[in-house]
Amino acid sequence: xxxxxxxxxxxxxxxxxxxxxxxxxxxxxxxxxxxxxxxxxxxxxxxxxxxxxxxxxxxxxxxxxxxxxxxxxxxxxxxxxxxxxxxxxxxxxxxxxxxxxxxxxxxxxxxxxxxxxxxxxxxxxxxxxxxxxxxxxxxxxxxxxxxxxxxxxxxxxxxxxxxxxxxxxxxxxxxxx
Numbered sequence: 001x002x003x004x005x006x007x008x009x010x011x012x013x014x015x016x017x018x019x020x021x022x023x024x025x026x027x028x029x030x031x032x033x034x035x036x037x038x039x040x041x042x043x044x045x046x047x048x049x050x051x052x053x054x055x056x057x058x059x060x061x062x063x064x065x066x067x068x069x070x071x072x073x074x075x076x077x078x079x080x081x082x083x084x085x086x087x088x089x090x091x092x093x094x095x096x097x098x099x100x101x102x103x104x105x106x107x108x109x110x111x112x113x114x115x116x117x118x119x120x121x122x123x124x125x126x127x128x129x130x131x132x133x134x135x136x137x138x139x140x141x142x143x144x145x146x147x148x149x150x151x152x153x154x155x156x157x158x159x160x161x162x163x164x165x166x167x168x169x170x171x172x173x174x175x176x177x
Contacts, residue, residue, distance in 0.1 A: 078142050085151065089143050
């Protein structure tokens with residue numbers, strides 16, 4: 001399979017992968033009445049009235065806003081993985097998803113005109129779980145779809161030689177032997 005060599009293209013592809021998973025979990029949570037508001041509705045509520053946020057046009061606006069945040073989050077994840085490596089995908093994905101989701105949820109909640117912000121614990125816990133799924137899918141996608149050259153970061157310290165190999169270098173050494 002051909003790997004993606006451009007960070008922005010990789011961010012778009014993996015951001016949409018994560019968004020799809022997040023929307024799936026959010027939809028199941030909404031259908032099961034765990035969450036009182038969908039993520040799309042909450043995102044649209046920053047700009048629209050409560051009634052209009054539930055309308056088809058409001059839902060489309062919510063998807064567009066969630067897409068933008070998902071792509072920006074994927075860009076952060078890719079840049080972080082360039083510095084820290086592509087190993088330990090699960091903890092990195094969970095951490096990134098929760099962090100990005102917390103920021104993305106907090107910003108609309110402090111908007112004074114947001115009439116659709118979730119105030120109940122169940123909705124917010126559902127969002128946290130949705131964000132974890134987003135982070136896991138985005139991180140996994142970046143690790144598997146991104147070309148190796150994207151993750152070859154220059155050393156941050158040119159003065160000292162590394163004392164240990166990274167996990168990727170260790171695996172590569174084992175494969176060569």
